[in-house]
Amino acid sequence: MLDAVLFDWGDTLFHFAYEDELLEAGWEAGLAAIGRDGTPGAREAAARFRDGYLPTIWQPGLLEEIEYPELVRELLAEFGVSVTDEELDRFLLAEHEAWAPARLLAAHTHALLDSLRARGLRLGLVSNAFDPGWLLRRDLTEMELAERLDVAVFSSDVGMRKPHASIFEAALGALGVEPGRTLFVGDRRYEDVRGSKELGMRAVQALWYRVDDDPRGLDADFEAFTQLDVLNAVRRLLGEI
Numbered sequence: 001m002l003d004a005v006l007f008d009w010g011d012t013l014f015h016f017a018y019e020d021e022l023l024e025a026g027w028e029a030g031l032a033a034i035g036r037d038g039t040p041g042a043r044e045a046a047a048r049f050r051d052g053y054l055p056t057i058w059q060p061g062l063l064e065e066i067e068y069p070e071l072v073r074e075l076l077a078e079f080g081v082s083v084t085d086e087e088l089d090r091f092l093l094a095e096h097e098a099w100a101p102a103r104l105l106a107a108h109t110h111a112l113l114d115s116l117r118a119r120g121l122r123l124g125l126v127s128n129a130f131d132p133g134w135l136l137r138r139d140l141t142e143m144e145l146a147e148r149l150d151v152a153v154f155s156s157d158v159g160m161r162k163p164h165a166s167i168f169e170a171a172l173g174a175l176g177v178e179p180g181r182t183l184f185v186g187d188r189r190y191e192d193v194r195g196s197k198e199l200g201m202r203a204v205q206a207l208w209y210r211v212d213d214d215p216r217g218l219d220a221d222f223e224a225f226t227q228l229d230v231l232n233a234v235r236r237l238l239g240e241i
Contacts (some may be wrong), residue, residue: 002237004177005116005230006168006196008186009127011209014143015104022102023050026095030072033094034087040079049075057130063164065155068092068130096135105143106208108227113148115231119238124171125152126162126184128191133157151175162188163195172199183237185230189217197221204233 010016027049028042039045053071069088072095076083083091116123125145129136133154140146151174155161158170172179179200186192187206194217196203205212205220208227222233235241 001181002121002183002234003181004122004124004172004175005183005185005234006124006126006171006201007184008162008188008192008206009125009129011187012106012185012192012206013109013125013145014106015209017102017104019102020050022099026098029098030091030095033090034081034083035090039076039081045075045079048078063161065128065159065161066130068156069132092132092135096131096138103139103143106227110144110148112227112230113145116234117148119234121234122150122175122177123148124175125149126167126171126186127153128155128161128167130156162186162191163198165195165199168196168199168201183234185224188212188214189220190214193220194218202237204230206230 007013024042024046027046031039031042031045053075056071057066057068069092072091073083073088113123125140127136133156136154136156137146137152140149140152146152151171153167153171153174155167158167160166162168168184172182182201183204184192184196184201185204185206186196187210189205189212193203193205197218202221203218204222204224207223207225222229224230224233232241
């Protein structure tokens with residue numbers, strides 16, 4: 001039987017199209033939102049972030065989530081700028097909104113989630129994401145995903161990244177479901193497939209955006225080349241086909 005389906009977010013329900021131009025646009029918007037003299041130029045700040053800070057965010061195998069707001073505060077301090085918590089929040093919001101063109105919802109996300117909810121399944125999101133949860137939940141609302149999900153758990157809130165058990169356990173606990181009655185859908189063999197299967201969930205590897213062959217990972221129970229292939233896996237587990 002199946003009670004719930006949990007999803008990864010990036011390269012599963014949506015695609016994040018990184019561009020260097022948006023990195024600079026984000027810093028330009030964030031610095032403008034601080035609204036005072038003495039801040040560095042956006043190009044200079046973005047270059048410093050790209051060269052000195054991005055590598056710390058994307059360290060392979062890092063399980064403990066970084067404190068992104070504190071990285072921003074630290075970088076600004078390098079330029080002699082000290083910000084209040086309120087100024088930092090303004091920066092983060094403006095920067096995040098500047099990245100909106102990079103967040104591309106997958107074509108069948110709404111249809112898939114609606115089909116699963118129609119079957120009485122509980123739905124959740126488990127995402128490695130360093131942005132603060134309050135910003136990410138704004139994205140879910142704007143993408144019309146908040147109304148389709150029962151829970152959303154982000155590594156920035158939990159403090160640990162997939163495949164660490166705690167982030168999966170937070171979602172399972174919030175939904176009140178057992179791992180053995182839950183299906184996880186994600187694109188990464190290590191973070192998503194291995195992380196969920198080691199807790200006793202069954203897993204679908206999402207292949208519609210990318211093909212991951214991380215040797216640290218495990219083979220999924222199902223492979224999905226389109227989002228609607230996930231529905232077929234669910235139908236099998238429910239005994240519909």
